[in-house]
Amino acid sequence: xxxxxxxxxxxxxxxxxxxxxxxxxxxxxxxxxxxxxxxxxxxxxxxxxxxxxxxxxxxxxxxxxxxxxxxxxxxxxxxxxxxxxxxxxxxxxxxxxxxxxxxxxxxxxxxxxxxxxxxxxxxxxxxxxxxxxxxxxxxxxxxxxxxxxxxxxxxxxxxxxxxxxxxxxxxxxxxxxxxxxxxxxxxxxxxxxxxxxxxxxxxxxxxxxxxxxxxxxxxxxxxxxxxxxxxxxxxxxxxxxxxxxxxxxxxxxxxxxxxxxxxxxxxxxxxxxxxxxxxxxxxxxxxxxxxxxxxxxxxxxxxxxxxxxxxxxxxxxxxxxxxxxxxxxxxxxxxxxxxxxxxxxxxxxxxxxxxxxxxxxxxxxxxxxxxxxxxxxxxxxxxxxxxxxxxxxxxxxxxxxxxxxxx
Amino acid sequence: xxxxxxxxxxxxxxxxxxxxxxxxxxxxxxxxxxxxxxxxxxxxxxxxxxxxxxxxxxxxxxxxxxxxxxxxxxxxxxxxxxxxxxxxxxxxxxxxxxxxxxxxxxxxxxxxxxxxxxxxxxxxxxxxxxxxxxxxxxxxxxxxxxxxxxxxxxxxxxxxxxxxxxxxxxxxxxxxxxxxxxxxxxxxxxxxxxxxxxxxxxxxxxxxxxxxxxxxxxxxxxxxxxxxxxxxxxxxxxxxxxxxxxxxxxxxxxxxxxxxxxxxxxxxxxxxxxxxxxxxxxxxxxxxxxxxxxxxxxxxxxxxxxxxxxxxxxxxxxxxxxxxxxxxxxxxxxxxxxxxxxxxxxxxxxxxxxxxxxxx
Numbered sequence: 001x002x003x004x005x006x007x008x009x010x011x012x013x014x015x016x017x018x019x020x021x022x023x024x025x026x027x028x029x030x031x032x033x034x035x036x037x038x039x040x041x042x043x044x045x046x047x048x049x050x051x052x053x054x055x056x057x058x059x060x061x062x063x064x065x066x067x068x069x070x071x072x073x074x075x076x077x078x079x080x081x082x083x084x085x086x087x088x089x090x091x092x093x094x095x096x097x098x099x100x101x102x103x104x105x106x107x108x109x110x111x112x113x114x115x116x117x118x119x120x121x122x123x124x125x126x127x128x129x130x131x132x133x134x135x136x137x138x139x140x141x142x143x144x145x146x147x148x149x150x151x152x153x154x155x156x157x158x159x160x161x162x163x164x165x166x167x168x169x170x171x172x173x174x175x176x177x178x179x180x181x182x183x184x185x186x187x188x189x190x191x192x193x194x195x196x197x198x199x200x201x202x203x204x205x206x207x208x209x210x211x212x213x214x215x216x217x218x219x220x221x222x223x224x225x226x227x228x229x230x231x232x233x234x235x236x237x238x239x240x241x242x243x244x245x246x247x248x249x250x251x252x253x254x255x256x257x258x259x260x261x262x263x264x265x266x267x268x269x270x271x272x273x274x275x276x277x278x279x280x281x282x283x284x285x286x287x288x289x290x291x292x293x294x295x296x297x298x299x300x301x302x303x304x305x306x307x308x309x310x311x312x313x314x315x316x317x318x319x320x321x322x323x324x325x326x327x328x329x330x331x332x333x334x335x336x337x338x339x340x341x342x343x344x345x346x347x348x349x350x351x352x353x354x355x356x357x358x359x360x361x362x363x364x365x366x367x368x369x370x371x372x373x374x375x376x377x378x379x380x381x382x383x384x385x386x387x388x389x390x391x392x393x394x395x396x397x398x399x400x401x402x403x404x405x406x407x
Numbered sequence: 408x409x410x411x412x413x414x415x416x417x418x419x420x421x422x423x424x425x426x427x428x429x430x431x432x433x434x435x436x437x438x439x440x441x442x443x444x445x446x447x448x449x450x451x452x453x454x455x456x457x458x459x460x461x462x463x464x465x466x467x468x469x470x471x472x473x474x475x476x477x478x479x480x481x482x483x484x485x486x487x488x489x490x491x492x493x494x495x496x497x498x499x500x501x502x503x504x505x506x507x508x509x510x511x512x513x514x515x516x517x518x519x520x521x522x523x524x525x526x527x528x529x530x531x532x533x534x535x536x537x538x539x540x541x542x543x544x545x546x547x548x549x550x551x552x553x554x555x556x557x558x559x560x561x562x563x564x565x566x567x568x569x570x571x572x573x574x575x576x577x578x579x580x581x582x583x584x585x586x587x588x589x590x591x592x593x594x595x596x597x598x599x600x601x602x603x604x605x606x607x608x609x610x611x612x613x614x615x616x617x618x619x620x621x622x623x624x625x626x627x628x629x630x631x632x633x634x635x636x637x638x639x640x641x642x643x644x645x646x647x648x649x650x651x652x653x654x655x656x657x658x659x660x661x662x663x664x665x666x667x668x669x670x671x672x673x674x675x676x677x678x679x680x681x682x683x684x685x686x687x688x689x690x691x692x693x694x695x696x697x698x699x700x701x702x703x704x705x706x707x708x709x710x711x712x713x714x715x716x717x718x719x720x721x722x723x724x725x726x727x728x729x730x731x732x733x734x735x736x737x738x739x740x741x742x743x744x745x746x747x748x749x750x751x752x753x754x755x756x757x758x759x760x761x762x763x764x765x766x767x
Contacts, residue, residue: 077761079496079626081616091515105767121767151767200767226765264767279766316766334762356636359762374761375633376495377640386649390512390641396500398761 071095071407073116074360074372075104075400085118087132087406090364092378092392098130098138105151106201107404110181111159116406117141117186119164123148123222127164129186132406139185146170147177148222152201155181156243157208162186163243165199165213169221174199176211176241192246196237197230200264201320205296206272210249211241214276216262231281236263238276240296252300254292261288265319269344270326273298277317277331290317291331291340293347303347305340312336318359319402323367330369330381334359334401339371341384351384360403372399429755431624432611434685438627439597439604441684443494446677447594450487454590456480457552457583464566465576474563481549481556482666484586488549489670490677491593493634496626497603498596504589506544510551511660512641518545522554525578526571534577536584552582553664561665561719624685625757628747632759634678635744642671643737646720647730656724665719672713675740679706682747687755695754698746705743712736 070090076097077083085104086097098118105121114133120126125143143149146168153164162179174194179186196215203212217236219229236259240250254261260282267275273295280288287310289302305313313336321330328350329342334357341350357374364370368382376397379388460480463473470476488508491499499505510518521543525533532538539547555575556565565579566572596602606616610623617623645658659667679702688699712732717723724730752759 079500079630091517314763316763318762318766334760335766337763356640357760357763374763375636387644389514389645391514393512393637393641395495395503395505401762401767 069407070364070405072362072364072370072403073107073109073118073406074362074403075100075107075118075121077103077398077400079396079398085128085130086394086397088378088394088403090370092370092394094394094397096132098128100128101126104400106153106402108153108155108162108164109404109406110155111157113407115181116404117153117155117162117164119149119151119153121400122150123167123169123220123225124151125149127153141179141186141188144177144188147175150174150198150200154202154204154211157204161243163192163202163204163211165194165202166191167198167220167222172197172219172221174213174215176202176213176246192241192243194241195239195248195251197234198236198262200262201266201276203266203268203274204243205240206268209243210296211243212266212268212274213239213241214263214266215239216264217259218262218281228281231260234262234281235259236261236278238263238266238274238294238300250296252294254300254302258288258302261290263292265317267320267322267329268326269293269322269329271295271344273344275320275322275329275331275342275344276300277320279317280315284315286315287311288315290315290333291320291342293344301347303342304349306349309336309338309340309352313338319361321361321363321369323369324363324365325367328367328369330361330371332359332361332371334374339369339381341381353379353381353384353388355379355388359401360399362403362405364405370403372403374398428619428621429690430611431620431690432608434687434690435607435610435620435624435627438681438685439607442677442681443491444594444597446487446490446494446681447590447597450484450491451587451590451594453480453483453487454587457484457587458580461556461565461576461580461583464563465572465580469566474565477556477565478563478664481552481664482669485549485661485664485666486669486673487590489673490680493630493637493674493678494681495630495633497606498593501596502589502592503544504593507540507548508586508589509549510545512645513545513550514645514658518551519554521546522551526574529574534574534581536581536588539581539585540588547582547585549586549661552579552586553661555579555582557664559663559721561663561721621757625759628752628755628757629759631678631682632744632748632752634674635740635747638671638674638678639737639740639744642674643733643740646724647733647737651730654724654730656720659720659724662719662721665721667720668713668716668718672710675706675709675713679703687751691751691754695750698750698754702743702746702751705739705746709736709739709743712739 072088075085083100083103084097086094088094102124103121104118106119108117115131118128125148127141129139147166150165155162160182162181164177166175166177168175174196176192178190180189194213194215198216198218199213200216201214205212215237217234237251237253261278261280263276263278265277275293278290291303292300294300313333316335318332318334327344329344332339337356338352339358340352343350355371355373358371360372362370371379377390377393379390381388460477463470464477556579558564607623610617611620642660646655648654661667661670715732716729748759
């Protein structure tokens, strides 16, 4: 018999960093760090070593798991109300997890795949740097005073810098926070203007020298965290910025008739073009396009969503992801419970998978996608014309908007 | 879809305007006392009889009809489990109990692979309930017991006279005790007035987990909705495949032991009973009471479709109209899910979804 002393985790001190209990391997030693220390770090003590190193400390992911197994990372909410970011294998099993002090959103993965940074969902003010394969404590980055994170970021091509989209909320101005990631810890060294409001997703252009930012266009202020303040005048855009000096190299916007389509999430296809998904802030009865494609020197054009599917999507795309070859683009629509697939070269609609609350999408294998949903399932889509296969449903997890291939 | 949107729009209009905050603690109390505690207690009882049933088969001089007794005991434990597996909150999530009780879904046969390795090296750590609980979740629950105790044709093979007889009996006994222990822990934790019941039942004044009783009932209500998604997407669709020619009866949960129909009947009945135990209709404006009658009708139709199936499905599913029955069952379950997630949640003004709820 097992001890009956267990309680809901409400009565238990949480741990920050641990190998997941949802284990498909025999139990290993757990690594735990105190939650209090973690929260203290967010109180502005980030510079001090708040994580007391446990003598049991070991890497979050064992070498065995890291060796050759494709890994994925996604933010989650648990049934007990806790937030965190989890590392999953290619069968959807949770191998490790890190608690977060609030809801997470996007994750930036270093080019050498040894580190990742989990960003708070807007208007959160924390980002957590994790080295999952080392015996290393997570580093908490607190947003600079007067800024909050928007939920996305990216490492530079050489991994020495980290870029994070942020809100200069008093000036209602989007910025990219630039962080030095070349040392042991990551620290902010400057910022670049995004030439728009509400920057959301950020990518590095294949040239390695240019930032691509989707300015969602929606003005918000942390005093009214989720309220949209400028829906009548919003002007979303996708901009190309010189990573070196912040110069605006190119700017793409939809016409005035679509100015309420907030351009938010992006992916690069195999030809280096940008696919962007939007959420429409105009009248609910309208049925605008939701997906567009553009290039630096190629004007933006929208795709056609079939009439049989469009009405149910509730005008909302949650994430945009290319498969490994960049030939197929997936756009998830969690409000409509559909994930749409597109042929990158022609923009043709390939099909849709019905996955309720499905949102996180990551590339897996040669051409397939892994899709996570708010009901905990991790599904494999190998062919958009056949039903998705549910690989796993780790109990108690609600997977958040985005999933990324970690290895 | 259009009709549903119209219905939703109507609901939104009807429900607009100031509404007094409802106290959802009474329905939560009814759920705990009227459904969760009795179901957990029933599962503890059926699971508690598994070790004895293993012993009876594995005894040197097996009791007459011991295999049949085991088959019945296993079916009862599966049935007990299917009435609680969708209660994915609180004690069932602690210590990874749900995964340890049954590793589902397992489309790639991870459990079979791991069990094969256990047999290859005669891993003795599976022979004790103390050590098996620290093994992989895939090798210590009902799904693992099914793999070692039944053959592909749904016959009991536990204690068959082969080279592995003793090992299999010891392993089965250890799994049975592990399951019985987890089930007993679940029952006692739900009985504990200071356990998760307290978290749900102190929500109206707010606690660390829930700010309001509405938040608490949303967490429970949405779990039932997820349960219906699991029934359709995880239990039915993989077996249906993309066509009748592509049907895979072995993908039904607990098909190996011939318990798929038992399992699906009990989980749907359980979700229905849990929902109706709360008597949410009493808190719903009268003009929406039809929703409850409609849902109840559909739940009863679902039972009817399952009654039309012949167990074990691995042997019967390809013949007759089983495929048609399960196809219409899948449509019915989807319809129940949609009614709960839209009409019923709307009438009660409950929020659902996670990524869909508040976009970013």
